[in-house]
Amino acid sequence: xxxxxxxxxxxxxxxxxxxxxxxxxxxxxxxxxxxxxxxxxxxxxxxxxxxxxxxxxxxxxxxxxxxxxxxxxxxxxxxxxxxxxxxxxxxxxxxxxxxxxxxxxxxxxxxxxxxxxxxxxxxxxxxxxxxxxxxxxxxxxxxxxxxxxxxxxxxxxxxxxxxxxxxxxxxxxxxxxxxxxxxxxxxxxxxxxxxxxxxxxxxxxxxxxxxxxxxxxxxxxxxxxxxxxxxxxxxxxxxxxxxxxxxxxxxxxxxxxxxxxxxxxxxxxxxxxxxxxxxxxxxxxxxxxxxxxxxxxxxxxxxxxxxxxxxxxxxxxxxxxxxxxxxxxxxxxxxxxxxxxxxxxx
Numbered sequence: 492x493x494x495x496x497x498x499x500x501x502x503x504x505x506x507x508x509x510x511x512x513x514x515x516x517x518x519x520x521x522x523x524x525x526x527x528x529x530x531x532x533x534x535x536x537x538x539x540x541x542x543x544x545x546x547x548x549x550x551x552x553x554x555x556x557x558x559x560x561x562x563x564x565x566x567x568x569x570x571x572x573x574x575x576x577x578x579x580x581x582x583x584x585x586x587x588x589x590x591x592x593x594x595x596x597x598x599x600x601x602x603x604x605x606x607x608x609x610x611x612x613x614x615x616x617x618x619x620x621x622x623x624x625x626x627x628x629x630x631x632x633x634x635x636x637x638x639x640x641x642x643x644x645x646x647x648x649x650x651x652x653x654x655x656x657x658x659x660x661x662x663x664x665x666x667x668x669x670x671x672x673x674x675x676x677x678x679x680x681x682x683x684x685x686x687x688x689x690x691x692x693x694x695x696x697x698x699x700x701x702x703x704x705x706x707x708x709x710x711x712x713x714x715x716x717x718x719x720x721x722x723x724x725x726x727x728x729x730x731x732x733x734x735x736x737x738x739x740x741x742x743x744x745x746x747x748x749x750x751x752x753x754x755x756x757x758x759x760x761x762x763x764x765x766x767x768x769x770x771x772x773x774x775x776x777x778x779x780x781x782x783x784x785x786x787x788x789x790x791x792x793x794x795x796x797x798x799x800x801x802x803x804x805x806x807x808x809x810x811x812x813x814x815x816x817x818x819x820x821x822x823x824x825x826x827x828x829x830x831x832x833x834x835x836x837x
Contacts, residue, residue: 537709538586538587538589538709538711538712539588539589539590539704539708539709539710540588540589540590540707540709540711540712540713541591541621541622541706541707541708542590542591542619542620542621542622543592543593543620543623543624543703544592544595544616544620544622544623544624544652545557545592545593545594545624545626546598546613546616546624546625546640546644547597547625547626548597548627548628548636548640549596549598550597550628551597551626551628552628552659552691553566553594553597554566554594555690556626556657556659556688556690556696557581559690559693560581560583560592560696561581561719564803565580565581565722566579566581566594579720579722580592580593580720580721580722581594581719581720582714582720582721583700583719584716584718587704588704588710588712590703590704590707593616593619593620595612595613595616596609596612598636598639598643603821603822604823604824604827605822608827617652618650620652621653622653622654623653623654623655624699624703625640625644625656625657625682626657626659627656627672628659629658629659629660629663629664629687630660633675641679644681644682645679645681648681653684654681654682654683655682655685655686655699655703655706656676656684656685656686657687657688658676658685658687659690660690660691661689661694661695662689662691662694669687673685684702686698686702725755728755728766728768728796728800729750729751729752730750731800731803732750732768732770732792732793733748733749733750734796735791735792735795735799736748736750736770736792738795739788739791739792740780740781744772744777744781747773747774747777748771748781749830750768750770750771750830751769751771751829753767753768753769754767761807762806763806763808764804764806764807764808765811766808766809766811767811768811768813769812770789770792770812771816771817771820772814772815773816773817773818773819773820773821774818775816778814778815778816781814782814789814792812796810796812797809797810
């Protein structure tokens with residue numbers, strides 16, 4: 492900025508002695524107004540910060556979408572319903588701002604204390620969210636479960652949160668079936684936006700992120716740009732073991748198993764991380780199924796989990812897995828707390 496011209500000292504009146512020798516009107520003309528537009532520095536749009544809760548029925552693709560958006564695995568994926576049992580936090584940082592995603596358990600009617608805890612994570616996310624993203628499996632027919640979800644979302648209309656319906660798995664949908672589904676979710680003015688996507692292929696995710704950043708309030712990032720989750724490594728290890736377990740079990744077994752980390756020993760000299768994990772089941776017959784013939788089942792689960800954990804954590808790992816019986820663990824509040832699941836006490 493240029494300095495202002497100095498003021499004339501007091502008493503320095505304009506010189507008036509003697510008549511002017513210049514003809515009248517011979518003074519310099521003021522410069523003509525410039526016709527060029529003034530050069531303005533464009534204002535940088537404010538960065539955004541906010542919380543986005545991802546909710547929906549089991550197997551709608553919530554975790555798959557979050558992992559693809561982040562480019563990191565923060566939530567395990569399985570074709571078994573109710574894979575996500577607690578609230579997973581993922582963080583996306585980019586020039587437009589920072590989004591904190593809450594990947595919540597699938598909405599269902601709770602039958603056990605475990606399920607009641609799972610649903611408490613869903614309800615608490617409604618109160619925290621700036622945007623509620625409702626994931627819908629567009630490849631499935633609309634049913635009573637979808638109606639139940641819509642009623643829950645409609646009940647949040649008095650909150651601060653914007654509501655976005657995300658119609659997932661459009662890659663499995665016939666083109667002429669998409670418009671009627673969009674019309675269905677436009678009924679009742681429950682949602683502010685409806686975005687079709689495919690979490691599996693990535694189609695539509697850029698459009699979804701545009702909608703989210705537009706809806707979020709202005710704010711400064713809360714987390715470092717290098718952070719992508721708040722989940723502790725012990726929790727991630729337990730979840731990866733459980734994911735490999737789910738991939739190898741069927742029928743009722745996925746719902747009656749849990750994984751806890753017993754010991755976590757890091758050897759700084761050798762760089763070896765030793766993890767001791769326990770898989771819990773409710774009956775001896777289930778224990779035999781997990782262990783498998785000649786121990787092949789538990790061995791495969793441990794090997795697959797170790798390989799993935801080494802890639803994620805970037806260190807050599809020794810992983811020891813055990814199978815233990817704990818009858819009715821889904822009703823045991825103390826045991827659920829001892830699993831060290833984040834937000835387990837809410």
